[in-house]
Amino acid sequence: MGGSLIKNMKxxxxxxxxxxxxxxTSFLQDDSEISLIGVGKYSPDDDVNLAISRGLDVYVPERKLNDFKDFKITGTIESALDDCDLVIDAAPGGHGFKNKKIYMSQKI
Structure with a gap:
């Protein structure tokens, strides 16, 4: 049973x-049927270190990689989207609508 559960994890x-x-993310981390691949960040603030301290991988927009050079970033948001089955958009005001076009083009 364990193998099929891992195979079916979203x-x-x-x-x-x-x-x-x-x-x-705090709710998702407790769900055994979900593999939380990480979180996206748009601004280099204290929440980046908070996410990392909670064991989360942090992804940033490719165009902003240099802004996050002082943080341990896992990769780009674009690469995370390539690797996920589902995205939950909690981006700051206005970004969600813009992001929808990206999600739709990647069939997420």
């Missing part, structure tokens, strides 16, 4: 890690 990416994204 890989979830939470795009945005602020007041909403941090709460969502």
């Amino acid at each position: 890989k979830v990416f939470v795009n945005g890690y602020g007041s909403i994204g941090s709460r969502i």
Whole structure:
């Protein structure tokens, strides 16, 4: 049974890690049927280190990699989207609608 459960785990990416994204990830981390691949961050702030301290992989927009050079970043948001089955968008105001076009083009 364990092997089939692992095979059926959904890989979830939470795009945005602020007041909403941090709460969502805390629930997802406790779900045995979900593999939380990481969180997306748009601004280099204290929430980046908070996410890392909670064992989360942090992904940032490719165009902003240099802004996050002082943090231990796992990769780009674009690469995380390539690797997930489902994305939960918790990005700050206005980004969610823009991100929807990306998600649709990748059939997420």
